[in-house]
Amino acid sequence: LCGQFGTATLDGYGCADMAGAIAAAGAALRYAQETQQSPLAHITGLATRVPSDNMVLDAITLRNLEITTGIRGEGDGNTLLAALDVTETSMGSRTMRSFLIGPLVRKAAIEERLDAVEWFVDHALDRQALRAALGDFADIERIAGRIAYGNAGPRDLSTLRDSLRAIPDVKALFSGDAPALIREALDAMSDHTRVTDLVDRAIVDDPPALAKSGGMIREGFNAKLDELRHLATTGKDWIAEFQQQERERTGIKSLKVGYNRVFGYYIEVTKPNLHLVPPEYERRQTTANGERYTIPDLREKEALIATAEERLTALEAEIYAELIRTLAEDVPGLQATARAVGLLDVYAALAENAARYGYSRPVIEESGRIIIRDGRHPVVERHLPVPFVPNDTDLDASDDQIMIITGANMAGKSTYMRAVALCCIMAQMGSFVPARHATVGLVDRVFTRVGAFDDLASGQSTFMVEMLELANILNNATPQSLVILDEIGRGTSTLDGCAIARAVVEFLHGKAVVGPRTLFATHFHDLIDLEDSLKRVKNFHFAVKDTGNEVVFLRKIIPGATDKSYGVHVAHLAGIPKKVTDRAMAILKEEAAREPSGGPRAPRYTQMLLVDTGEGVVEENPAVRELKNMNPNEMTPVDALNTLCRLQRLANGEDGER
Numbered sequence: 001l002c003g004q005f006g007t008a009t010l011d012g013y014g015c016a017d018m019a020g021a022i023a024a025a026g027a028a029l030r031y032a033q034e035t036q037q038s039p040l041a042h043i044t045g046l047a048t049r050v051p052s053d054n055m056v057l058d059a060i061t062l063r064n065l066e067i068t069t070g071i072r073g074e075g076d077g078n079t080l081l082a083a084l085d086v087t088e089t090s091m092g093s094r095t096m097r098s099f100l101i102g103p104l105v106r107k108a109a110i111e112e113r114l115d116a117v118e119w120f121v122d123h124a125l126d127r128q129a130l131r132a133a134l135g136d137f138a139d140i141e142r143i144a145g146r147i148a149y150g151n152a153g154p155r156d157l158s159t160l161r162d163s164l165r166a167i168p169d170v171k172a173l174f175s176g177d178a179p180a181l182i183r184e185a186l187d188a189m190s191d192h193t194r195v196t197d198l199v200d201r202a203i204v205d206d207p208p209a210l211a212k213s214g215g216m217i218r219e220g221f222n223a224k225l226d227e228l229r230h231l232a233t234t235g236k237d238w239i240a241e242f243q244q245q246e247r248e249r250t251g252i253k254s255l256k257v258g259y260n261r262v263f264g265y266y267i268e269v270t271k272p273n274l275h276l277v278p279p280e281y282e283r284r285q286t287t288a289n290g291e292r293y294t295i296p297d298l299r300e301k302e303a304l305i306a307t308a309e310e311r312l313t314a315l316e317a318e319i320y321a322e323l324i325r326t327l328a329e330d331v332p333g334l335q336a337t338a339r340a341v342g343l344l345d346v347y348a349a350l351a352e353n354a355a356r357y358g359y360s361r362p363v364i365e366e367s368g369r370i371i372i373r374d375g376r377h378p379v380v381e382r383h384l385p386v387p388f389v390p391n392d393t394d395l396d397a398s399d400d401q402i403m404i405i406t407g408a409n410m411a412g413k414s415t416y417m418r419a420v421a422l423c424c425i426m427a428q429m430g431s432f433v434p435a436r437h438a439t440v441g442l443v444d445r446v447f448t449r450v451g452a453f454d455d456l457a458s459g460q461s462t463f464m465v466e467m468l469e470l471a472n473i474l475n476n477a478t479p480q481s482l483v484i485l486d487e488i489g490r491g492t493s494t495l496d497g498c499a500i501a502r503a504v505v506e507f508l509h510g511k512a513v514v515g516p517r518t519l520f521a522t523h524f525h526d527l528i529d530l531e532d533s534l535k536r537v538k539n540f541h542f543a544v545k546d547t548g549n550e551v552v553f554l555r556k557i558i559p560g561a562t563d564k565s566y567g568v569h570v571a572h573l574a575g576i577p578k579k580v581t582d583r584a585m586a587i588l589k590e591e592a593a594r595e596p597s598g599g600p601r602a603p604r605y606t607q608m609l610l611v612d613t614g615e616g617v618v619e620e621n622p623a624v625r626e627l628k629n630m631n632p633n634e635m636t637p638v639d640a641l642n643t644l645c646r647l648q649r650l651a652n653g654e655d656g657e658r
Helices: 019-036 059-064 080-084 090-101 107-122 124-134 140-149 154-165 167-171 180-188 193-202 223-250 271-276 296-357 413-429 462-476 494-509 525-533 567-573 578-593 622-629 637-651
Strands: 256-260 264-270 282-286 290-294 363-365 369-375 391-396 402-406 437-441 446-449 482-486 517-521 537-546 551-559
Touching: 059 446, 080 090, 080 296, 080 413, 090 140, 090 296, 090 413, 107 124, 107 180, 107 296, 107 363, 107 413, 124 167, 124 296, 140 154, 140 296, 154 167, 154 193, 154 296, 180 296, 193 296, 223 256, 223 296, 264 271, 264 296, 271 290, 369 413, 391 413, 391 517, 391 551, 402 413, 402 494, 402 525, 413 437, 413 446, 413 482, 413 517, 446 462, 462 482, 462 494, 494 517, 494 525, 525 537, 551 622, 567 578, 622 637
Parallel strands: 363 437, 402 517, 402 537, 446 482, 482 517
Antiparallel strands: 256 264, 264 290, 282 290, 369 391, 369 437, 537 551
16 A cells, blocks of 8 residues: 555554554455556545444445345335436536445534535526536546546547536636535636646547547647658559659650559559660569569658558557556546536535425434434335325434334335434435424434345345344444334244344333434334333334225324234235135134133223224324323423423424424
């Protein structure tokens, strides 16, 4: 690494004591050198990133939340990256990806990005003008890399020149009121006049894609090349002129200049005119009709004409290689410009999403709260034939730390939990979020455990994979983390699974005053009792409308618990044969009849079963919802007064958090 960067130490890169990181970086550099067969001159430094600088999203979380790839693997366009990436350049697309997989954890840095995005939201005309201008930009970063490798094609240089020429027009779009990050990006974008002038003088207007094809150097750039090109294209004209001159000089009207592969160019004189042949003619061949001759001028020109094409190609390649070596000196500046273009592209793209889909600027706090009002899933909402049903979220590491979410299959539990996680990730990457309001207390890491996957290659069952992922979560989660757990313990027996699930909730709750904010979806309905024994656990469920003959999923999360999963109903929707679903329903009734003679235990849940009255469902007022869930016995007089004021604001439709 020191040899690559031309330094005596790596102290300046902040990794002097990171032996493992240095070894990994050195191995990556060596691999790139060997595969590219190049010294990689454009790689001039490294950046040291530590977990304290970025939110940690491991491969499991990236997969489960479908950040960059679908949960079923590559090729799935239903990802957060696909939804957000409306950038106009390849540089912007790569920057968008880096923002997504490494959200920030420093409030000031996040706010700076949000300021840049908000500026583009507020300046719609400037945003559209910038995006239109960037649409014609070449991939400056990749072209700079090819220049450093020495394999940039003539067409690369032509498109690079055109892109760099557009930079002054891009910079002219912005006024002095632009926020700091936009101004920094503009300052980093150089006009690169030296590069554009050099390419303009050297490369033709419509160059070939490959240098080996020739014909890419503009006339007038190199005198020797022009001479060879002139000779190659005008050789026949010279021969014709030479033939006419010799006829006039010798008086031999039938004199001809010919060519064959054995003797090259020659002067042919018929037998009746042999007495007119000048003494300087050198005989080369006798034929039936006369003699063939040559002279020094013809031999010299023959050598030039015969090898002109070959020498033309070689010289043009040499000139082009020298041009690439000269441009390589500008690679660092080109890379800085490419990064700046990518940043502007991303800020404008995030603003475009906010304007198109009604996203709002999140409030970033150094707290344990996550408060979302009318939150939506940024990917799912774009693929639904009906409007997406938004939901609220209230999490607090020191109060409402764990939400146990029960409810019917297909009610929307997984979509809801993923939406909360994606909202936090989007907020900390610097994006507006799909919600009416969002307050995000900084998240250091998002953990997810959803779905069922085998790892048969290493001999691991579905349940083993689940336990390994769960172990990683429990061993590494901090009070600043966000944990998404969906159906923990479903891969084993009901008794074992329920025991594991209960123990996990108790562990995450712990004995401390704060813990990782957790969304815990489950069908183990025994877990709803934890709300009574663990003070930071709250029960929630998704409402359904049950007519007796039909179940309608309302997709709305409300306080309280439920013990109905409607699994047989979902099986019917999936197309399971009616005989199977009818038999399943009969078995359920048989099991219900086997309840102990004392009757079933008193329900401790508050499931919302809405009776179909033929009218639309009226949403419960948030003030009523909060009133039902408060405990007056635990309130001081001051708390009661503050709560009363907040309830009044909620009842009036105001934000109760103020």
